[in-house]
Amino acid sequence: MLANMFNGLVRAAYPPLCVSCGVETEAENGLCSDCWGDTYFIDGAICDSCGTPLIGEDMGDELICDSCTHAPPAWIQGRASVVYDGGGRRIILALKHGDRLDVVIPLAEWMIKSGADLLRKTDVIIPVPLHRSRLFTRKYNQAAALGNQIAKRTNIQTVPDLLIRTKRTKMQKGMSRNERLENQSDAIQVNPRFVQMIVDKNVLLIDDVMTTGATMSTCANECISAGAATVNTLVFARVARDE
Ligand SMILES: [Zn+2]
Ligand SMILES: [Zn+2]
Incomplete structure (x- = not known):
């Protein structure tokens, strides 16, 4: 009851905004009619x-x-809620911008629907770590924000810091320019502190958007190497391929 009262107060103070374009809208946690028609x-x-x-x-x-x-x-299996285009693309931009935390709730709800099959067999939810270069421009990891919200609503465990970015630290001597650039780029690793949390577990990787799937593949490989039983993926937006 208290939660309902609180939600009522929040609604009164902050009228619902379209999660895509930010205009005031009647539909709570939703899209205005223009964006609805423009989101796939x-x-x-x-x-x-x-x-x-x-x-x-x-x-x-x-x-x-x-x-x-x-x-x-x-x-193994992957699901996405929307195509990264039109309204779906604007939602991702609103999420990345970071001042629209309200966007996380409807996105998580949509992702729970799209990923229902996969969530049923998930033991632990793991977000893709934020790219180091983006830490300067963004206050939070939107993949972790989505992962936390989905975990809360499905009662599934989440370990937000399971995957971490690390710098490769090989000696640079004798390396070509490209090798040096590669050496300086981020690598993704399972945090040794939490490795036991995924051993023999069914992992669901979460991200806001998947483009080529390269980062997701790195994350999946790291989880499998660390002993995860299975790895599936759930994202909000998917860059559609022309097929
Ligand atoms: Zn809109
Ligand atoms: Zn495919």
Whole structure:
């Protein structure tokens, strides 16, 4: 009851804003009608591996896109809520901007719907770590914010600092320019403090947006090397492939 009262007070002080464009809207935790029409929610036939929408109807078969067939990702199953385009792209920008924490709640709800199959078999939710270069411009890791919200609503454990960025520290002597750049770039590692949290566990990796899936693959490989039983992925927005 207290929570309801609190929500009522929050609503009175802050009228609901469209999560995509920020205009005041009647729909709570939702989109204004313009953005609703401009946001492509993924349903119907999808690739079971990467969640990208596929042409044709969902006949209940397990479909795999051409790209995942040719180069299977490091994880098993993947889901996404929207295509990264139009309204979906604006939502990601609002989230990245960092002053719209209210956006996290509807996004988490949409992700819970899209990832329902995967959440049922998840033991632990792990967010993709924030890129080091972005720490200067952003106050928080939006993947962790989404992971925390999803974990809270599904009663699944989350370990926000399980994956960490580390600097490669090989000696630079004798390296080419490209090798040096690579050496200086971030690497992702399982935090040794928390490694026991994923051993023999079914991991669900969370991020706000997936483009090529390269970062997600690194995260999945690190979790598998550290002893995770399975790794699946759930993102809010997916850059759709032309297939
Ligand atoms: Zn809008
Ligand atoms: Zn795919």
